[in-house]
Amino acid sequence: MGAFIVLYMVIDIPEGNPEAELQSNVYKYSDGSIMARDGERNREIIDLAKVPKKVQRTFVAAENKTFYKDSGVDLKGTARGVLNTLSGKGAQGGSTITQQYVKNYYLSQEQTVSRKLKELVISLKLDREKSKDYILAGYINTSYYGRGAYGIQAAAQAYYRVDAEDLTVEQGAYLAALLQAPNQYDWAIASDTGKKMVQERWNYVLDNMVEEKWLSQADRQAMKFPEPPAPKPVQGMEGQTGYLVDAANHELKKQLVAQGAAEDMEQAKALVDLGGYTVTLNVDKKKQAELEKAVKAKLTSKLDPDKREVDADVQAGAVSVDPKTGGVVAMYGGVNYVEHYTNNATRDDYQPASTFKPVILAAAVDQDAETQDGVPITANTIYDGTSRRPVMDGDREVGFAPPNEDDVDYGDITVQEAMNKSVNSVFAQMGIDVGMTQVMKTAGELGMDTEGVQAVPAQTLGSMGASPMEMAGVYATLDNHGRQVTPAVVKSVEHKDRTVELPDPIGERVITREAADTVTSVLTGVVDDGTARRSVRENPLRDGQQVAGKTGTSDNNKSAWFTGFTPGLVTSVGLFGEDPKTHNQVPMYKAGGVDYRVNGGGFPAEIWAAYTFGVMGEVTEFDLETKQGNAVKPSSTPTRSESPTQSPTHEETTEPPESEEPTTEAPTTEAPETEAPETESPTQSPSGTPTTEEPPTGGESTEPEDPLFPDGDWQQ
Template sequence: MGRAEERRARQRGGRRGAPKGRSSGAAGRTGIRRFFTWKKLIGTFLGLCLLGMGAFIVLYMVIDIPEGNADAERQGNVYKYSDGSLMARKGYNREIVDLARVPKDVQRTFVAAENKTFYQDSGVDIRGTARGVLNTLSGKGAQGGSTITQQYVKNYYLTQDRTISRKLKEMVISLKLDREKSKDYILAGYINTSFYGRGAYGIQAAAQAYYRVDAEDLTVEQGAYLAALLQAPNQYDWAIASDTGKRLAKERWNYVLDNMVEQKWLDRSARQGMEFPVPKEPRPAPGMEGQTGYVVEAANNALKRQLVEQGTAEDLNQAEALVDAGGWTVTLTIDKKKQTELEKAVRTRLTSKLDPEKREVDADVQAGAVSVDPKTGGVVAMYGGVDYVKHYTNNATRDDYQPASTFKPLILAAAVDQDAETQDGVPITANTLYDGTSERPVMDGDREVGFAPPNEDDVDYGDITVQEAMNKSVNSVFAQMGIDVGMNEVVKVAGELGMETEGMEAVPAQTLGSMGASPLEMAGVYATLDNHGRKVTPALVKSVEHKDRTVEFPDPIGEQVISREAADTVTSVLTGVVDDGTARASVRENPLRNGQQVAGKTGTSDNNKSAWFTGFTPELVTSVGLFGEDDKEPHPQVPMYRAGGVDHRVNGGGFPAEIWAAYTFGVMDEVTEFDLDTKQGAAVKPTASPSDSQSPSQTPSEEPTSEEPTTEAPPETSSAPPTSEPPSQTPTSEPPPVTSSPPPTFGIPEDPGDPEDDEEQ
């Protein structure tokens, strides 16, 4: 062996004998390190960059600027009655204006808001686009960063889909568009195609929607608000924004103006003197006059909520854009005949009696009503106000007024459903005796809970049955019953029946209906009672058609939420309110009734700011509410005393009950009877006074009278003329005698059975 071979052998042996963990050169690179070196990583990265650049060059060569797509030529929506006949068409609200008609300073507010480098860039924000692609890949959704050019391309040439391919197309088209078109052309397209909320597309429609001016007359302050809106039209709309939304809108407005100062487009001293330009209240588009606008608005809201619920839209802003984009055919549950009759009933029984020139308070009376089929859950008629173009707020869906005593049946429903007992251990039924003394402290065992509500006119009823307490709406009885049942349980059952209970405190004052509620909400609650305890969620939309989308609505009829016995017992008790209580004169004696069985409850809130009648037959549930709203901005709640020429207050047994009766009996196809399953029989008979020997802590072993329960309507429900006389049978503690003056021709029945005012103390 030569010396060279010996040396090589020693070297090989030396390597084999080297300590473990020490290596040198390529021979030490084992496993995964053999494949990942710095040179390879850098080479791979450069290769990918070159590949990406090559791919982008190919895309740039093959993608041309397309024609404006279908989304840029959106059509209106069609709304139909339940029978398929046309109710309304709502067109696309956009008017293109030349950029020259928009003041230069207003143009710059949009640049300051969205893309300060607009006049210098090439139409694309590389970092923003990359971030958008990464967000899309990671499932986080889009997060800003697009230039004005990119946003215009998305609005006019592409779609709102959040995909990698669309983002790449957007970038390519934006680069080409920036080379081929002027900045003014792109800015004009952007401000004319963007969505500003309130159904307004484009700056001209937005200027009219928010400030009642043309685009050419906008101020810098107003322009800054419209530019700020583009970030979140629904959230920043001053008319509907929450306190947080208003704060964010102002912050965005300040951001826009501060950027203008930074870009030297606005003098700093002029900026300091600027005040936030509060927008005008929303005004509906032409063609939505009368009740049509209210119904269409409510249907659109239901559609938007469902788009979000089923995942088609991420939020209400996006859903609103989809609905306003057009192309929808919406078939409603509204019955044309019933809708006409409801409008007629309000006109003949209320609005024709109001004379603001004679009585200022008459200008403050607003009416809202909703009618529901309890078997299908469909809203068959809706009255939202005097006219959608005159009073924008929908009184049928607003929930800012107290439902007052119309809440009392829910307390009884909770009591029967939970087999609740009085604090003396007596089961709570229609015949259970309570102490009806006005301002009697409510007790929880031996402890006063600090609540002692007065009865209307401070009447002391003494020992009184639950049936008669419901008939006469005795506050002291139901306040105590709420504690007996447990206010947490009352609130729970109220929510199950259909009331919005989020944030509702379980306190005794709620027994007087001190929360807010809408006629739509109360109609659903009573429809659930009418439907024997099976949940009814009122639905306004019957079906929806769209060429690109499918929308499925849930079944309005849900599961059993309270027992049939509980629901039917409440229904049975509520027949007494009509036959022997606060709704007697307006409903029981109505000549159109023709023997129809009716259940219902009146309600009049604290200081007469609202008055209600929610009633039902086996086939139809209708809630009517009257609301005192100052006709001058900002429209605070106000009392309705002596409105319509009544002697004193507007009670639930007056205008609301008369509207209800005129409508319900006017659309009846046949006389029907309740099919009730209660321990007391098919219906509770008219009230009788408990005997002197009975105690409010004891449950009578028999009915208060010897008469047998009957499913027939009382014989006095024929065509006898209305009367204001009190029931022939009275409670043990007599209320004050009625006045000798004749009852008013229209308004409040003057009998002792209308204890509805000043319920929330």
């Protein structure tokens, strides 16, 4: 008690915290030129009288029902917070509105015992010296509501596009609920869980108002949850700028948490929004402009929603990485940040499809894996490329028998040719030969987010979600001879009050150099002899440049990919079918005027080539340490790997089955890419063996019905 009396005597109510003053963040290109200024405090202080009385009380009901009666502090809650801080358990709730206002305006967000004791004393004094209306006004005017809005007036505009004086009780209750977790509860970006939690919080606020007799039960029962509309355009964030700034802020917030400056992403966001940061990105201004130009020339200029409704569903995303530094030198997030809020470059809700196949081969070579009859898996290993061949684990069928595109049977085929033609049946079997647990482990080490993903055979078709950013990192790790590359948007951060140290984007070796270089070698064949040859190999701007890459087209043509690289540049391009109204995933058939599927060897590869060959500079060659050379073709008499269900040995010819170049023509049985049908539940496998029917020969989609994939959709 004596110590507390001393504290009360020596601690005065300070001036407002300098960090509460208006500031902005500055974002620069890698050359130091200004990209954008953001973070100007979006706040307008208003008198409490302009806020409807019942709306004022929503905040009291949400945070501190005893506000009008208490002395400004919650002694139990503060004591609990001090003990938790001392014991390392982190921050806890329990603060009054007065304490929260003191923390926001006079102190800081740091979780220390000294700060909590200061908060207690200042709150007691403030409650004695100022009215409850003064404190409540300060609280609702200084609090952060998300969407860059500080204070209730800015929040009313940001969420409901009205002034605070025009807020309804329902809307006020939502804004009051937001204060607990602004990012998590923002309806525009909240997960299903977040939406459920904010609705529960909203109900809690209104029920407390009824309990305090600030709202009648009849009025309460008549109220409906007021879903706020999508955010209004942010000035200065048009085009690609908003995507780049958001991506940079995300990395900055993660690092603030990692180095202990913030306890979680919510607190880190509050620190970033305080402003004062100069953030230099790895983005190269010239490469950024060229990437945007390539997308416009090869895709968006060909989309005409007035002529074809499906064209409105096509979204593009791309990430370009320097494999030597890990820097993201260019990014395409969508047609316009103020029109399409989601960053297509970092979204991970679409399947990468056959761009995952190199991961399987990387795992095989890195682990010196063998086929089930003991033949080492290399580029020259022969597999049975029969469509719908049951995948075997020893003498047991695993219940997975994926078809090749258009049900083409390739018979005996080398791993090299299977990669070139993206033969599903080969890589499904290879995944089992290597072991799916090992395949998924390698995927994680290469940079994919595999947390919670089951290691089932269907994953060999790339059925998990992935982003262009992730796939660029995977292929950059291959290009960097097996040393992990984690794509980094931010190059450096400066702030007058704190130092932000960024992690090295180049990590440890995660697979052997020979494994990485072998996969690179094989992927040169996809460009020179496979599904990407027309868009890339025959591009007049190539000028002899060595290129490696892989196409992919996913379930029911909902996504199409090309991820490719030269020795100095890795770029992943994805096209995604998204309904602009519901944001559900939808097919892209016939988009952009193609006669049938939007394939990875089409628009994505064309964008990749236009961009890469436009910025590549001097022609270079891969420096590969592999015994197999660049896309080495098999000898005329390779050794065949037998397994219990493989067809009788075919006589190997010097000319394996050729596939057509990717075109916009209707598919034939000699398809440009190998696809497999959509699987609704990759973790389930039917019993029995699928039957084979005649594949379509062109025109409209008439794919055969398959008992494993009843929709009859294809994935390559």
